[in-house]
Amino acid sequence: MSKPANALLLCLLAATLGVLLAACPPAMGNVDWAAKSEQVYTKLPDATEATKLAEHGEKLFNSQACGSCHATGAARGGLMGPPLGGVGAAVTSRHAGDELAARRWMYKHIRDPQKWPGPHHGSDEYKSSAMPSYRGLQDQDVSALVEFLWTLR
Ligand code: HEC
Numbered sequence: 286m287s288k289p290a291n292a293l294l295l296c297l298l299a300a301t302l303g304v305l306l307a308a309c310p311p312a313m314g315n316v317d318w319a320a321k322s323e324q325v326y327t328k329l330p331d332a333t334e335a336t337k338l339a340e341h342g343e344k345l346f347n348s349q350a351c352g353s354c355h356a357t358g359a360a361r362g363g364l365m366g367p368p369l370g371g372v373g374a375a376v377t378s379r380h381a382g383d384e385l386a387a388r389r390w391m392y393k394h395i396r397d398p399q400k401w402p403g404p405h406h407g408s409d410e411y412k413s414s415a416m417p418s419y420r421g422l423q424d425q426d427v428s429a430l431v432e433f434l435w436t437l438r
Contacts, residue, residue: 316420318396322389325424329384335432338425342433345426354414357437365414367405373435379404391431395419 330338346352354366361368377387393401398416405411419427 316396318393318400321396321424322392325392325428326385326389329388330428330432335435338429338432339436340433341426342429342431345422345430346433349419349422349430351430354416359438365411366416367403367411369434369437371438373437375404388428388431388435391434392427395422395427395430 329335346357354364356362356364356368357370359368359370373387373391376391377384380386380390390401394403397418397420398406399418403416422430
């Protein structure tokens, strides 16, 4: 192959690579969820925002089938995961009342429950299933789920 043709090929290759890199989402396995949780939660949502998020979060809770493993009240109801009634208050108290830190933890738990496990993790009661990681959701969707969880009693 002649030199100019080689150069052209290289250029084409570089251009294709550039497009591919730009089009691909960042490698899903390597996201620093702890850092992300701090970017997403710089402050608490105000009451209006929280209500809007929670409404969207309820829809996501259903569409993501969280309810196939979790009851939204205080009773387990025969499901594989722990019931989520009061979970916002429980997580907040585990963070010494720091609402922002509690939401950051919840964000990380939804993104990667194996790395940020809940208090029932590995317990005999709930070992029949593991919670999946929700890495593909938009940040605003995770925030919506978090605010919905905070409404559960
Ligand atoms: C296949 C079943 C399954 C699905 C689906 C599932 N979870 Fe879980 N989840 C579990 C199990 C089992 C645990 C307990 C072990 C642990 O904490 O890792 C858990 C723990 C939790 C906790 C911590 C509870 C506590 O007491 O602190 C929260 C919050 C939670 N899940 C929310 C969700 C949300 C929101 C979704 C949907 C986006 C979801 N889960 C989907 C099985 C599931």
